[in-house]
Amino acid sequence: MKAKEFALKLGLTEQEYGTIEKGLGREPNENELGMFSVMWSEHCSYKNTRRELRKFPTTGPAVLVKAGEENAGVVDAGDGLALAYKIESHNHPSAVEPFQGAATGVGGILRDIFTMGARPVAFMDSLRFGRPEAKGEAGKRTRSLIHGVVSGISHYGNCVGVPTVGGELVFDPAYEGNPLVNVFCLGTLRHDQIRRGAAKGVGNPVFYVGAKTGRDGLAGAAFASRDLTEESKADRPAVQVGDPFVGKLLFEACLDLYARPDLVVGVQDMGAAGLTCSTCETASRGGSGIEIELDRVPQRETGMTPYEILLSESQERMLIIVHKGREKELKEIFAKWGLDAAEIGYVTETGKVVVKAGGKVVAAVPARLLADDAPVYEREAKVPAQLAEKQKLDLKKILPDQPKVKEDLLKLAASPATGSRRWVWNQYDHMVGLRTVGKPGSDAAVLRIEKPGGGWVHVAMTLDGNGRWCAQDPREGSKALVAEACRNLACAGAVPLGLTDNLNYGNPHDPEIFWQLREGVEGMADACRFFDLPVTGGNVSLYNQSPAGPIHPTPVVGVVGKVEDGVRLVPGVFGKGGGVILLLGTQDSGGLGASLYLQEIHGVLAGKLGKVDLATEKKLHVLMRGVLKLTGVRSVHDVGEGGILWALAEMTFGEDSAGAEVALACSQGERPEEALFGEGAGRILVEVEEETVTTVEQLAKEAGVGCHQIGKSGGADLQITCGSVKERWGARELRKLFTESLPKALEG
Amino acid sequence: MRFAVIQFPGSNCDQDCVHALQVLGQEARLVWHQETKIDPEEGVILPGGFSYGDYLRCGAIARFSPIMPAVKAAAERGQVVVGICNGFQILCEAGLLPGALTRNEGLHFRCEKAYLRVETPASPFTSHYVTGETLTIPIAHGEGCYRASPEILQELEAQQRVLFRYCNAEGQVVPEANPNGSSHNIAGICNAQRNVLGMMPHPERCCEVEMGGTDGRGILLGAAGIGRKI
């Protein structure tokens, strides 16, 4: 086959082929084209989104490693402590082999974190599927996907001994043909332990460590950069299988290695595009070259071609460059952990990645051309034709004349969409490591981290996404996400330090989809700037569409923060009762546009989310952190999906929680359903002791934030009045529905 | 007292055990699975985790590791040996405790708090408690369903070697409170000499208020030979 033909077959464009030929000054061979096809895929090069990603704010006083510099971003958490964290998607692999897809997703993000020199201390996952209660084949498939993905995460995470401490699980028909599996990992390290993935020092040896190479996931990165079709199942490469035991050995061995002074020059994990990606990226970062001999690569299968070895995506492998003369130390450490460590090459000054097999050169490519000179495209963006129509909302046509709030809440409580996620997080070891403060299911996860000098720092983190909001208004929806994530952290008394994003969208060649992406990025970027929140990297996952159409535009953000000194952490549920319930922030419900209520109760996705007032939001967060330093604060919960009524109901779902009696404002011309179920931003519910009320009111006044007494906790019922509506539910009954809905949908 | 916390390559609760012991004022050192010596004065802890990946059968490979003869010798000498979670599985595979731990009846891994009824104070590990006392101690396992032949179960019961059983919050040993299907709701047993304990729940995870409870302290302090403060 002619080189050009082969290039096109691999998914490179004619123009891209031209650039390669020009860059090399000759016709590329098949190995080289294979390398280009993966390195220049969207997954590795962000060629379609790079222009957009530049819009994110990436700097700030806390940033130690910026977005795009290395495998993960690193921020300063004070006292010499740093946090390395990142989110990554494994959507396509999970769609075809949910267990291994999710497991290798966890393994991949784990490697990104310990590559930075950090000890991984927590995972979170953001999962999106179709409706598990759907009838027929669709429901069956969704349920089996959920079982597979959850057990895959559980299998890998539990075995490596890193707790999975939270996340989200969303069911929406929009993800039926294309589930989303986004995994997040946090690691901790001292500032002086940060590692770089650069190949420096001519003559330094390049080591391959970890599992052997097989034909796993050949060209998986290219696979991730295409639509999922009916044929996807068949034309897929060999499934990558995760080996968490080896994953654990690998990170312990690497951490041992890093602890030796001045031993390691550079480290890079072999993820997508394996050996190709790790050699050209380290060489490019180091401004150097690398020469490797494939015969020295540990191989699991026989008869592998250079092409296969270069593009294999076998898991649990790393590339490590050490100082010349220190080879023995590295080998000893990996022998202790029972892992392969093979010296496969050395650093050169040529600026080229030179690959040999049996002593013969099989590929020679300028590292920079491969790693950094991928084309950057300006994609066409167009406002979706249907958008204006979708954003219209005529409540008169949807809501009944007389509100049926009693039934509405019962239905909401019985829906798998809102049900307790205990079924999921019970399958994850969320406690190993003795750092998890509080259980999953809270607004934010909180970990205690040992300070370099002793004592603890408390770190909070959250994952948030909302495809519904973003489908209806990508810009405001994305802003609202960032606001919600920061609000979640505020509920744990934490100041946000950094954000990692996973942009899940459909095919970028569709201008309407590209518009969604651009709007989303700009909305997020605006909000981040407002909260002084640097974006330290993340992942872009495009082509998330099935024959049924694209997914909702679904950016997912992971925000990490540091709990302020003096904050007392409180639960998100009521205790024994007798507290005063305050609504901090606005009384504006934001209306029912894009709400969970409309979708769950009336089967309608319409309207759009109310505008987010970022200035007020920011003040609210400052106030919240202040309030948490007071004594007499009993519980805190933010108002999000499902609105204020759902938030109140959730507060009664603790094991021994009391009910509550609450009166809520319903403004003129507003339907009670709007006041109760609207998902407008900027609201937090706080339960305090009677004597603390005036102090909170005073603080709120000084902060210029609303503070409204709306009721009291106590009794066995949840009672509300709102405009014409006066209803009462048995808290125990609601809790039962809430607890049982998910297990019922999944296990029948 | 000093403890040797055995570190298999896939152990992941080893550091947690060291931390909990230190919080309780005890000394702890990590002992790599390829070592062969345990001090005659030391207590031994086999921590939780996935010793060698545990793909074949939990603990199946670990029993052949170089440190195990030393663990056996320590047990025979009467030193305390505590196997927690994966450690319990290893003790069973190694024949230091009878029976086996099989896949949870519900097939899922379960990580949650469990209520345990103390069945007898007659062991170092339960010396801090009274019979019938209810403890809250987390579990985190996929293969914690205790199985043994009827004869062995009878022997365990007759010799009061069942130290902990799963119960409900009220302390009743009922089937609904059994998280994994264990025979007789067994959560922890000891050997006939009463110096070797195997238990699925994790006492090291509840020795500090910030971790959600302190009910595990008595077990570890008891293992260290420290009596209950009155």
Add this chain to the structure above:
Amino acid sequence: MKMKAIVTVTLKPSILDPQGEAVAHALQNMGVKGVQSVRIGKHIELEIEGGDEKALRAKLEEISKELLSNPVMENFHLDLRAGG
């Protein structure tokens, strides 16, 4: 008539088998020599009230493919015989 079906599920040759790798490694550590590789699969026995053998075989092929194995990464072998 009672039939017995034995379905053996094995990983396709190219698929990594962490289980087998761990056992191979352990054998090596125990000093067992000469073991080139270990691959672990599943052995599934079904007892069936028989009927038309051809139809039964087709049905078993289907469930082996749909449920008992994952064709994406596993092969299966079906053995159908008389007797319980």
